[in-house]
Amino acid sequence: MTAEVDPSGSATSPAGFKAAATYCGIKEAGDGVLDLGVLVSDVRCTAAAVFTKNRLNSAPIDLDRAKLVDGRAQAIILTSGIANSSTGQRGVDDAEQMAAWAAERTGIASADVLVSSTGVIGHFLEMDKLEAGMGSLKPSADGGVAFARSMMTTDTVPKHGSIRFGDYTLGGCAKGSGMIHPNMATMLAYLTTDAPVDAAFLRDELRLAVDLSFNMLSIDGDTSPSDTVVLMANGVAGGETINASANAADEFRAALQVLCTYLAREMTRDAEGATRLITINVTGAAEETEARQLVREISTSYLVKTAVNGADPNWGRIVAVVGRSAVAIVEESVHVDICGTRVFANREPAAFNETVLSDAMRSDEVVIDVHLGAGDAAATGWGCDLTAEYVHINADYHT
Amino acid sequence: MTAEVDPSGSATSPAGFKAAATYCGIKEAGDGVLDLGVLVSDVRCTAAAVFTKNRLNSAPIDLDRAKLVDGRAQAIILTSGIANSSTGQRGVDDAEQMAAWAAERTGIASADVLVSSTGVIGHFLEMDKLEAGMGSLKPSADGGVAFARSMMTTDTVPKHGSIRFGDYTLGGCAKGSGMIHPNMATMLAYLTTDAPVDAAFLRDELRLAVDLSFNMLSIDGDTSPSDTVVLMANGVAGGETINASANAADEFRAALQVLCTYLAREMTRDAEGATRLITINVTGAAEETEARQLVREISTSYLVKTAVNGADPNWGRIVAVVGRSAVAIVEESVHVDICGTRVFANREPAAFNETVLSDAMRSDEVVIDVHLGAGDAAATGWGCDLTAEYVHINADYHT
Numbered sequence: 144m145t146a147e148v149d150p151s152g153s154a155t156s157p158a159g160f161k162a163a164a165t166y167c168g169i170k171e172a173g174d175g176v177l178d179l180g181v182l183v184s185d186v187r188c189t190a191a192a193v194f195t196k197n198r199l200n201s202a203p204i205d206l207d208r209a210k211l212v213d214g215r216a217q218a219i220i221l222t223s224g225i226a227n228s229s230t231g232q233r234g235v236d237d238a239e240q241m242a243a244w245a246a247e248r249t250g251i252a253s254a255d256v257l258v259s260s261t262g263v264i265g266h267f268l269e270m271d272k273l274e275a276g277m278g279s280l281k282p283s284a285d286g287g288v289a290f291a292r293s294m295m296t297t298d299t300v301p302k303h304g305s306i307r308f309g310d311y312t313l314g315g316c317a318k319g320s321g322m323i324h325p326n327m328a329t330m331l332a333y334l335t336t337d338a339p340v341d342a343a344f345l346r347d348e349l350r351l352a353v354d355l356s357f358n359m360l361s362i363d364g365d366t367s368p369s370d371t372v373v374l375m376a377n378g379v380a381g382g383e384t385i386n387a388s389a390n391a392a393d394e395f396r397a398a399l400q401v402l403c404t405y406l407a408r409e410m411t412r413d414a415e416g417a418t419r420l421i422t423i424n425v426t427g428a429a430e431e432t433e434a435r436q437l438v439r440e441i442s443t444s445y446l447v448k449t450a451v452n453g454a455d456p457n458w459g460r461i462v463a464v465v466g467r468s469a470v471a472i473v474e475e476s477v478h479v480d481i482c483g484t485r486v487f488a489n490r491e492p493a494a495f496n497e498t499v500l501s502d503a504m505r506s507d508e509v510v511i512d513v514h515l516g517a518g519d520a521a522a523t524g525w526g527c528d529l530t531a532e533y534v535h536i537n538a539d540y541h542t
Numbered sequence: 543m544t545a546e547v548d549p550s551g552s553a554t555s556p557a558g559f560k561a562a563a564t565y566c567g568i569k570e571a572g573d574g575v576l577d578l579g580v581l582v583s584d585v586r587c588t589a590a591a592v593f594t595k596n597r598l599n600s601a602p603i604d605l606d607r608a609k610l611v612d613g614r615a616q617a618i619i620l621t622s623g624i625a626n627s628s629t630g631q632r633g634v635d636d637a638e639q640m641a642a643w644a645a646e647r648t649g650i651a652s653a654d655v656l657v658s659s660t661g662v663i664g665h666f667l668e669m670d671k672l673e674a675g676m677g678s679l680k681p682s683a684d685g686g687v688a689f690a691r692s693m694m695t696t697d698t699v700p701k702h703g704s705i706r707f708g709d710y711t712l713g714g715c716a717k718g719s720g721m722i723h724p725n726m727a728t729m730l731a732y733l734t735t736d737a738p739v740d741a742a743f744l745r746d747e748l749r750l751a752v753d754l755s756f757n758m759l760s761i762d763g764d765t766s767p768s769d770t771v772v773l774m775a776n777g778v779a780g781g782e783t784i785n786a787s788a789n790a791a792d793e794f795r796a797a798l799q800v801l802c803t804y805l806a807r808e809m810t811r812d813a814e815g816a817t818r819l820i821t822i823n824v825t826g827a828a829e830e831t832e833a834r835q836l837v838r839e840i841s842t843s844y845l846v847k848t849a850v851n852g853a854d855p856n857w858g859r860i861v862a863v864v865g866r867s868a869v870a871i872v873e874e875s876v877h878v879d880i881c882g883t884r885v886f887a888n889r890e891p892a893a894f895n896e897t898v899l900s901d902a903m904r905s906d907e908v909v910i911d912v913h914l915g916a917g918d919a920a921a922t923g924w925g926c927d928l929t930a931e932y933v934h935i936n937a938d939y940h941t
Contacts (some may be wrong), residue, residue, distance in 0.1 A: 199865030199873065229861050231890035264858020265891045445844075445928075446936055453937025459663020462628050466598030474598065491630035492664045531930030537845055538852025 146398070148405040152305020153287025156314035157337035159185040159379030162286035164293035167276025169224035169269060170262070179276040180293030182333060183218040183249050188375040189339075190216035191346035192257075193353045195370030201228030202238045203258040204371065210254055214342030216375055217255040219333060220245035223296055223318070227260040227268050237268045244277045259371055261318065261331050262296050287314065294318035294331050297536060302409040308398035309391050311338035311380050317357075317406040332357065332372040332406060338395065339378030341386035348396055349374045356403035359435065359524030360411050361442040374399075411525045412507075416533030420508045421451055421526040427515040433470040434515075434522035440468050441511065442526030452528035454504040456497055458486040465513060476516020482509060545797070547804040551704020552686025555713035556736035558584040558778030561685035563692035566675025568668060569623035569661075578675040579692030581732060582617040582648050587774040588738075589615035590745035591656075592752045594769030600627035601637045602657040603770065609653055613741030615774055616654040618732060619644035622695055622717070626659040626667050636667045643676045658770055660717065660730055661695050690715035693730050696935060701808040707797035708790050710737035710779050716756075716805040731756065731771040731805060737794065738777030740785035747795055748773045755802035758834065758923030759810045760841040773798075810924045811906075815931030819907045820850055823922050826914040832869040833914075833921035839867050840910065841925030851927035853903040855896055857885040864912060875915020881908060 155162050164180035166172065192211050194204050210216065220241050227234045238258045246253035260268065291301035298318055305314035315334035334349075353372050378384070385391045412420050423441050428434035441447055446460040461479050465472060478488035482503040485493045509528075554561050563579035565571065591610050593603050609615065619640050626633045637657045645652035659667065690700035694717055702715035714733035733748075752771055777783070784790045811819050822840050827833035840846055845859040860878050864871060877887035881902040884892045908927075 195866075197862060197865040198871070199861050199876075226858070229858055229886060229889065229891065231888065233890070263856070264862060265856075265886065267891075445932075449933050449936035452933060455937065457662070459625070459628055462598050463596060463663060466596040472597070477598075487628060487664065489630065490628065491632070492628065492666075529933055531933045533844075534848050534851060534928055534930045534933060537848035538854065 146307045148304040148306050150304050152314050153303040154314045154316050154333050154335045155287030156305035157312040157335045159377045160335045161282035162290035163280040163282040164289040165276050165279045168272040177293035178223045180221050180290040181280045183282050184377040186377050187217045188377040189342040189345050190375045191349045192373040201226050202234035206238050207257045217251045219257045221259040224262040225266045226262045226264050228264045291316035306398045306402045308394040313398045319410050334374040336376045337380035339384045340376035341384050344386045352399045352403040356407040360407045361526050411527050414527040415536045416530040417527035419528045422510045424512045424523050426521045428520040429471040429518035431520040434520045437468050437470045438522050438524035440464050448529035451509050454501045456500040471517040473516035478514045480512040545706045547703040547705050549703050551713050552702040553713045553715050553732050553734045554686030555704035556711040556734045558776045559734045560681035561689035562679040562681040563688040564675050564678045567671040576692035577622045579620050579689040580679045582681050583776040585776050586616045587776040588741040588744050589774045590748045591772040600625050601633035605637050606656045616650045618656045620658040623661040624665045625661045625663050627663045693717035705797045705801045707793040712797045718809050733773040735775045736779035738783045739775035740783050743785045751798045751802040755806040759806045760925050810926050813926040814935045815929040816926035818927045820925040821909045823911045825920045827919040828870040828917035830919040833919045836867050836869045837921050837923035839863050847928035850908050853900045855899040870916040872915035877913045879911040
């Protein structure tokens with residue numbers, strides 16, 4: 144049985160990881176605001192990452208992809224407030240300079256320092272502020288939560304946690320509350336473990352875990368050009384290298400999936416303006432890809448999202464998404480439940496008390512179950528309600 | 543040269559068409575509220591229609607599809623407030639009963655009476671109210687605007703118009719302000735002409751015009767199960783039958799496209815909660831299908847829609863959509879203009895005055911031009927801004 148996530152844990156919970164964060168002036172100043180962070184391992188790690196599929200990706204993405212070809216990394220330097228995306232060659236130069244400064248201060252080879260930036264697209268980094276900020280970064284074993292805070296943009300809370308598996312710890316943090324419809328990865332998430340993990344196995348397991356967690360949440364259907372999930376394993380806790388045939392492989396896989404799912408759900412809860420988490424379970428699909436597709440079509444429907452915001456059991460909007468989707472259905476077998484109440488079956492409305500169901504929907508989490516009657520495949524994903532506050536946040540984000 | 547649309551025209555502007563509307567009690571009562579309408583031609587028409595691709599479509603859609611196999615129709619009976627969708631066999635029976643009542647009162651064969659319903663999904667029609675309402679429908683040549691009003695749900699204004707071509711008139715009306723992301727058709731639109739038009743030619747031209755107009759607008763990415771566009775040609779104005787090789791073919795085609803585009807833009811202006819029309823021109827695409835796809839991806843982006851709402855020239859969000867899209871691009875040739883101002887080119891921000899551009903965006907229409915540099919194909923489409931009012935309308939629509 145897999146242990147539970149410790150919500151107080153972070154990327155520095157595993158042995159041999161240290162982090163620090165500071166405010167250097169890129170974001171607007173405010174109480175506790177941090178905008179420059181660093182995460183380092185005492186020793187070189189096997190490392191894997193999953194990046195955005197957005198082709199006009201940010202400058203750091205190209206850099207990090209190249210650095211991870213050898214499956215090794217030791218540190219991450221990150222800024223928030225400006226994404227350093229759509230910034231041409233100057234953006235690439237700036238990202239390389241960030242890595243060089245961090246390498247100089249930590250004594251780690253620049254090739255092992257990954258770079259991330261998150262925030263507004265199309266603005267150049269203010270390099271003088273970054274250089275000045277670098278001086279005050281003093282990584283420590285209890286810096287993980289500060290590091291998680293330094294990733295935040297419109298996030299209202301830091302998202303971090305850790306989990307034990309066997310003799311090891313897996314920790315991590317994530318950011319993101321808007322422009323979130325990850326495609327192979329989410330906005331930014333960093334995962335660490337003190338277990339010794341084979342680089343190829345690490346890559347395969349990260350991809351699988353991301354597909355089941357971050358890739359199944361959608362806040363607004365927009366894919367950021369900065370999406371990044373990094374997993375670093377430093378092996379400081381000792382033992383045999385974990386690969387696909389190791390005894391600890393299953394424990395590692397389960398822990399990784401549980402922690403990624405926890406962080407994905409926390410991101411969704413903290414979605415811009417959101418008041419409710421929506422969990423969508425699709426069953427009876429002909430193919431898993433179809434189940435996944437429908438989950439995302441439901442989680443991105445403006446009308447489903449606004450109905451949940453209004454605690455309105457307007458199930459016709461869910462049925463309309465099923466109907467417009469390309470997934471296979473057996474029409475007479477389709478049924479839909481909201482918060483455990485059957486609302487549609489046999490091509491007709493089911494009898495239910497709208498007031499009682501509306502009251503049930505006024506909670507932190509609304510569960511939508513859709514059965515397609517076309518096979519045995521299933522998928523689960525998460526979204527959030529669409530609120531007037533989301534519009535206010537995004538109408539005013541840039542100027 | 544094609545004439546302009548007369549905004550005071552309607553589906554009864556062409557000779558030989560009459561319409562009427564009344565309030566029968568399906569919608570909530572209110573000043574000038576109508577919820578039952580009928581449109582009739584003095585003589586049997588050639589007719590074509592384009593329906594929703596939503597597979598869980600409303601009961602009337604199946605009925606109308608069958609009635610139009612012969613390419614002929616003479617009347618339309620419609621209700622608003624309840625969509626008669628996801629209502630099983632009872633829904634089909636109710637739609638057939640509506641057609642039978644209308645046939646009886648107008649003396650038209652039931653097989654030539656089309657039926658439409660628009661409104662909430664998953665509720666049954668109140669047939670006693672409809673039967674009572676039928677008695678007060680007295681079609682007349684000036685009933686076209688009342689008919690357009692009887693289609694409205696969350697619409698705030700009726701949308702109708704007419705246009706002259708040669709010796710003929712083409713008229714029509716449309717409804718729709720939410721759940722609008724038409725797929726082969728839009729919510730509801732009825733078009734009439736007194737020209738004699740060949741049935742097959744009518745069908746081909748309607749499909750083409752719909753693809754260039756209604757299918758290029760998106761209000762919220764959701765496809766209604768009731769989407770219907772019907773075009774009826776009664777030939778009352780005389781002359782040779784218009785087919786693909788007729789002299790009047792080009793005039794007819796142009797008039798149809800102009801009127802459909804006019805109605806599509808009017809629908810977008812009246813979109814739920816919207817304050818600005820967004821016109822999106824994609825040029826330099828490798829294929830027209832790709833240009834069309836990107837127009838719709840931009841018009842459905844929550845973040846582009848909220849930026850326009852805030853008059854925020856946050857062009858990075860447009861570039862992010864281009865990047866996540868699957869359309870072919872030549873990255874160094876991509877450029878983006880907002881309201882005629884170049885904001886992104888050569889992979890870098892273009893220099894522009896944000897305050898001046900933001901002021902320009904505070905107008906009824908915001909034009910976004912995206913050039914992909916990958917070919918010569920282009921497409922134009924329409925969307926609207928996303929507002930807090932949209933959320934309020936849709937959080938409270940059902941209960």
